Ligand SMILES: NC(=O)C1=CN([C@@H]2O[C@H](COP(=O)(O)OP(=O)(O)OC[C@H]3O[C@@H](n4cnc5c(N)ncnc54)[C@H](OP(=O)(O)O)[C@@H]3O)[C@@H](O)[C@H]2O)C=CC1
Ligand SMILES: O=C(O)CCC(=O)C(=O)O
């Protein structure tokens with residue numbers, strides 16, 4: 001227990017959740033202040049992280065604190081209580097767009113140097129590369145992950161089942177993966193029996209040596225693994241996959257995690273683009289080189305760079321692209337109206353969300369005419385691809401899942417202290433010359449070794465022992481508390497998983513597992529087991545490594561409750577604090593587009609409501625603060641009523657949106673506080689607020705809804721103007737006046 005002032009740190013992020021914050025946070029702050037709980041903000045948006053990285057380029061008044069670094073430190077303290085909304089994990093095109101917007105707003109930031117030459121440029125690029133990709137979550141996630149659909153959400157989905165595309169047993173949709181030369185096939189792993197410092201060395205066939213990384217400290221009991229992806233095998237596979245899609249008459253789609261796996265997956269993405277448009281690249285290689293095309297940033301990068309050419313050359317290349325399209329299978333579309341394909345931008349199709357969306361839509365994706373078609377889902381590496389194929393097979397055999405009756409698959413995920421792939425960014429390399437990559441310990445012993453060719457991708461991950469112990473404990477705790485079987489999704493044929501199985505078998509006996517059903521199964525078997533059970537209405541906890549945590553916490557929620565936004569997502573921090581994430585999905589960029597075009601924000605803040613309630617509960621327990629506990633309890637009551645009365649945002653303009661939904665949350669929260677009898681002061685304070693909100697319901701909803709239907713200017717995408725956005729997000733004067741009474 002601590003005597004410090006109770007404080008919740010609420011993160012300011014990007015896109016739709018950041019907009020929603022303008023509307024929700026004033027409510028939260030007004031309510032919590034009344035109970036003596038402080039809610040402060042910290043800016044971890046992409047733009048905020050960029051600005052705080054380059055103070056030397058900015059005017060004094062533009063300089064801001066590095067809030068992410070501060071939060072990273074706080075996350076290791078017992079007092080930590082952080083509400084984390086989804087943020088952009090930026091691909092290079094997003095990073096460049098954000099820099100451009102900030103420059104236009106008067107921030108004299110340096111450009112992103114794609115091919116740095118001088119020392120200064122190299123330094124700038126390395127700073128930007130730290131902002132790129134999944135740069136926030138690994139810093140804050142100083143604990144393992146506990147994600148589940150709360151009972152109220154599950155019951156809501158059963159009562160109001162979302163639409164699910166039917167599955168035909170003769171669907172041609174399928175997953176296609178490499179059969180050799182991938183990370184899965186080459187993985188090697190060891191557990192360290194004592195601490196050491198390792199270096200990663202590339203020894204060329206001619207004896208030439210390059211140190212890829214040195215001074216990497218590893219602790220006793222830590223599991224390390226390394227694997228390599230053969231680029232020649234990848235290219236051969238992609239070529240075959242393309243031909244096969246054409247032969248089968250299905251769409252070609254590629255599913256990677258170029259944001260989270262920010263070093264390896266953009267390279268794979270680039271190869272896919274080059275193989276798909278092979279004739280174009282063969283003919284115009286020199287031109288592309290001269291205009292600086294880098295298709296690791298997607299096919300869109302090529303198209304954008306064509307603007308640098310004269311009209312004739314551009315037309316010639318565009319015509320060659322058309323010829324290539326004509327001979328190729330159709331590519332799945334991200335936006336059929338705008339002609340944006342699955343290969344355009346690596347951050348447009350992110351596997352955790354894209355595969356479940358496909359499975360929910362009968363295994364289909366959009367073609368260029370805007371029609372749903374069967375598709376080949378290319379997932380080059382086999383490590384987790386089988387999970388999707390097994391789910392597809394299950395749907396083909398049994399038909400689509402029924403949200404009205406299906407059970408649930410909550411997840412306990414290993415991710416603390418940059419576990420597994422989260423720690424791989426600085427240990428992933430595109431190999432410059434053929435030879436061997438060795439991981440060498442302080443005594444000069446080679447721990448792991450791989451033969452590689454130039455261009456191959458080699459990567460190493462590390463997983464410390466304490467997070468593994470914590471993960472096993474969390475799994476047992478969740479199995480006990482929920483009375484649900486738990487399955488460790490571990491594949492004995494994968495070297496890393498084989499090491500983890502030994503640890504799980506070692507640490508499980510530290511806990512009381514009597515009467516609990518605990519299994520260890522390879523992912524495909526675990527998928528079939530879990531799918532069979534959810535079909536029968538039963539629940540099964542998936543206990544997984546980091547990547548499966550990511551994949552499954554979109555897959556099952558999207559099938560079960562329509563979206564991963566409604567998940568409770570808790571990270572019990574290993575040093576006692578709490579990180580409360582909102583939902584399990586992303587920042588829904590298309591919602592911003594809808595808001596700026598027609599003034600309707602479709603973002604569902606239910607994840608924020610749930611996160612805030614557990615954050616208040618945690619705060620109440622940590623600081624022995626009954627008011628915080630009461631706020632948490634009443635917020636949960638309000639969220640339950642919000643679901644019962646179906647106040648989630650509608651998808652279409654003119655009906656209740658995110659902001660109107662927040663009004664209802666405030667009404668129900670105030671009513672719950674007015675109705676409780678534990679705290680007379682709060683009861684007296686909130687009774688008139690509840691009354692005023694209820695009496696003005698129609699007027700307030702009318703004010704919200706009538707603000708819709710026209711374009712909204714928020715003065716920026718990555719860094720919207722604060723005053724303009726606040727005005728747009730708080731359009732009901734009646735509501736604002738009532739809320740002001742709490743101040
Ligand atoms: N924890 C984090 O910080 C995470 C961040 N990201 C980042 O988010 C961005 C977008 O990623 P993407 O993979 O497209 O995933 P999103 O989850 O943002 O979008 C996928 C779809 O999910 C639905 N959805 C998600 N959240 C909500 C919500 N709160 N309310 C209503 N609908 C919702 C929508 O689908 P529909 O139209 O079917 O309703 C949406 O179009 C990327 O920059 C990515 O890096 C991604 C995942 C997690
Ligand atoms: O860190 C990221 O980039 C995304 C994380 C994510 O998708 C998740 O945690 O579910």
Ligand SMILES: [Mg+2]
Pocket residue numbers: 352550551553554584585
């Ligand atoms: Mg995810």
